[in-house]
Amino acid sequence: MSPAKPLAAPPEPADEVAGKRERRKQARPGELLDAALDLFVEKGFAATRSEEVAARAGVSKGTLFLYFPSKEELFKAVVRENVSGRFTEWYEEFESFQGSTPDMVRYCLQVWWDRLGATRASGITKLVISEARNFPELAAFYQQEVINPGNRLIRRILQRGIDRGEFKPLDLDYAVYSIIAPMVHLIMMKHSLAPCAPQDYALDPQRYLQNVADILLGGICAPAAHRTGKR
Template identity: 40%
Template sequence: MSSHLSAQVARRSRRRDIDPAEVIAAALELFLQRGFAATRMEDVARAAGVSKGAIYLYFPTKEALFRAVVQAGVVPRIEEAEAEVANFAGSARELLSSLMHGLLLEFWDTPSSGIHKLVIADAHHFPGLAAEYFHDISLRARDVMVAIIRRGIASGEFRDVDVEYVARVILGALDQQAVLRHSMQAHDPEPLQPERFVDVTLDLIMNGLLK
């Protein structure tokens, strides 16, 4: 207890150039693994290789950190999708296929795919966040999907369906897999094969079940 007086010198090491993005990445991973409530700020700090206090230099509260995680994870994704729709030159069917393959597959193995699950699970705690997320993300995603279907109808590729609700059906199927990916996939004796899922979904949506 008193034998290392000389070690008193050991002073706190100082880390320069803390990158908030590292904190966000660490927080996302932990929020997904253990949920928001069960993740301690200290865990985030350790995982990010940063001191507890340093987090508060960038995020005033745990809630602010959560919101940053959500923003950082989904805004780029939806922007990518919007850009692709705006620039895509091929048929509506090819566009839908490209989007689904590109997005679902691209994010399948990155933590970003779990943001949706995160918001669903923990948005209670943050009065405004659910509304904000819904408007900024969910509705934008729906708009993208609606635009694609409309394009297909306009071009004569697709039947004249209930565009709004068809968009909900397709997005629902996709989102649900992303959610399950982070909640119960570990227990599935046959974990989802994402490419196969996208292919089957496309086939079903395009051709239907009936002969």
């Protein structure tokens, strides 16, 4: 007597199959952006091929181009998803912040590290620095989407401190770079310069940012504000 054949699973209802396909379709852009971010950070923009992004995301190159018609548009979408799309949130936090401006500077540095510097997305900054001259259109896009809004936000923070008498009068056109430069340095240490450092030189991001804040605030705070704003 032959063994009984296993019963076939009943077919899924058509609406459930369609629902799964729709969920998969909606997930694809996010999966493509994740794959692109990884490859752009690992290999750079020029060396990353569209078919590699598609393969890592588990789709065909044709599917990739359905969502992003070129590698340049894919890069722009990666930047918007991971960096520039967050400025609305950061501006809202600026408007609702209740503490002193020295405290806001410390908060700004820490939040930047937690939400961007410590993540994969920090590699975008290194990529742009290394390849901007070869891709001027992408450099212009990054300046419009990331650099200019970031500068405006930091400028508003510093202006808040001046208006409240917490900071000395500052040349804001240049003072913003006093905050931006340490952030860029930390990213470059993470992605490019770390292999050049001595093996016993461990750069602790938390200690680094704390010292940056102490030095910055020691230079720009009015004396009373410095005493009350420092932790």
